[in-house]
Amino acid sequence: VAEVITSDLRRSGRFAPIDEAKMLQKPTDGADLDFQDWSFLGVEAVVIGRVVQTGDNTYTLQFQLFDVFGRRQLVGYRMPASRGTMRGAAHRAADMIYEKLTGIKGVFGTKVAYVTARRQGNGRLYSLVVSDQDGENEHTIMESTDPIMSPAWSPDSRQLAYVSFEGNKSSIFVQTLRTGNRFRVSSKPGINGAPAFSPDGRKLVVTLGGVDGNPDIHVLDINSRQTRRLTTHRAIDTEGSWSPDGRYIYFTSDRSGGPQVYRISANGGSPERITFEGSYNARPRLSPNGERLAMVHNDRGNYRIAVMDLDKKNLLVVSTGRQDESPSFAPNSDILIYATRQGRDGVLETVSSDGLIRQKMASGQGDVREPVWSPFPRF
Numbered sequence: 001v002a003e004v005i006t007s008d009l010r011r012s013g014r015f016a017p018i019d020e021a022k023m024l025q026k027p028t029d030g031a032d033l034d035f036q037d038w039s040f041l042g043v044e045a046v047v048i049g050r051v052v053q054t055g056d057n058t059y060t061l062q063f064q065l066f067d068v069f070g071r072r073q074l075v076g077y078r079m080p081a082s083r084g085t086m087r088g089a090a091h092r093a094a095d096m097i098y099e100k101l102t103g104i105k106g107v108f109g110t111k112v113a114y115v116t117a118r119r120q121g122n123g124r125l126y127s128l129v130v131s132d133q134d135g136e137n138e139h140t141i142m143e144s145t146d147p148i149m150s151p152a153w154s155p156d157s158r159q160l161a162y163v164s165f166e167g168n169k170s171s172i173f174v175q176t177l178r179t180g181n182r183f184r185v186s187s188k189p190g191i192n193g194a195p196a197f198s199p200d201g202r203k204l205v206v207t208l209g210g211v212d213g214n215p216d217i218h219v220l221d222i223n224s225r226q227t228r229r230l231t232t233h234r235a236i237d238t239e240g241s242w243s244p245d246g247r248y249i250y251f252t253s254d255r256s257g258g259p260q261v262y263r264i265s266a267n268g269g270s271p272e273r274i275t276f277e278g279s280y281n282a283r284p285r286l287s288p289n290g291e292r293l294a295m296v297h298n299d300r301g302n303y304r305i306a307v308m309d310l311d312k313k314n315l316l317v318v319s320t321g322r323q324d325e326s327p328s329f330a331p332n333s334d335i336l337i338y339a340t341r342q343g344r345d346g347v348l349e350t351v352s353s354d355g356l357i358r359q360k361m362a363s364g365q366g367d368v369r370e371p372v373w374s375p376f377p378r379f
Helices: 001-013 035-039 088-103
Strands: 045-053 059-067 070-079 111-120 123-132 140-146 147-155 159-164 169-177 182-186 191-197 203-209 216-221 226-230 236-244 248-253 259-266 279-284 292-299 302-309 313-318 325-329 337-344 345-352 358-361 367-373
Touching: 001 045, 001 088, 045 088, 059 088, 111 147, 111 159, 123 147, 140 159, 140 216, 140 279, 147 367, 159 191, 169 191, 169 203, 182 191, 182 203, 203 226, 203 236, 216 236, 216 248, 236 279, 248 279, 259 279, 279 325, 292 313, 302 337, 337 367
Parallel strands: 147 191, 191 236, 325 367, 345 367
Antiparallel strands: 045 059, 059 070, 111 123, 111 367, 123 140, 147 159, 159 169, 169 182, 191 203, 203 216, 216 226, 236 248, 248 259, 279 292, 292 302, 302 313, 325 337, 337 345, 345 358
């Protein structure tokens, strides 16, 4: 538990946990805490915790967070756990500590989905994988020798939509994670791509293109399978995503000559161009608080992740790779995950939305791509 909490806080880039060997005392109860000792070390906050076994496979994880300079307790909490849920309980404790000290909601208890591609014989084996946000606890949700693309979380984190090329044609599936049950929601002739759930979870924005191959943005009702076409342009319109309030859909279009981000009312109407800086802006993704827009931006010949402040309209390049792709915001709107290249393979990185804190994420074997961060879990 101590290891999980320590590594969560260290990996956030906002904390520097001190080495156990440097500690002047190791109290197991708040009453034993000597604030003077910790202030000598320049420590600002101390976490004390213990795991108490209460039954055969039942435990209580309890912890306290103290402000050294204020000499007071900030948080005291206990939660039940089993061997199987202990890691999740430790992530939740780290979330509470992080939020108390930064004022930003922690995301250590959230998940990430991504696609891996590994060589298998003469072909490749594609896997849709879900892991904890630290790359641990990987589960393969779906495996195929045909490509899998564009995973997208439902708002309640219980389902994933994705594109599969089984039978040599593109189809969009929705799969329930707990049961593994999945159903096909779109397999029209031509292109079926880029699904993203509406904030209420009842609809998907999708890219459909008939046999003529001209892709447009459509809204698909998951229950009825009815689709409503939003764009009708000879350009390529793709990669739709919803604004958090459900009023707008942001998408990529090359109608102005090169890929740029546009938005259109979810009820239809005329699209409005959003990006003007540079010759290439694609794959728009909104932050959950609706304040920022992440995209892939051509930065002097390198494809990098950029974040636009929707209010001020300024664009900030936050990644440093040559071929970065698939940005996705964490549910606290403070961090992004994206895919970048390391040698011949794709790997995952996270970056704070101000570009200051960048971390590599431990993730699956082979070529890893198309990461997408889950919403906050609903317990």
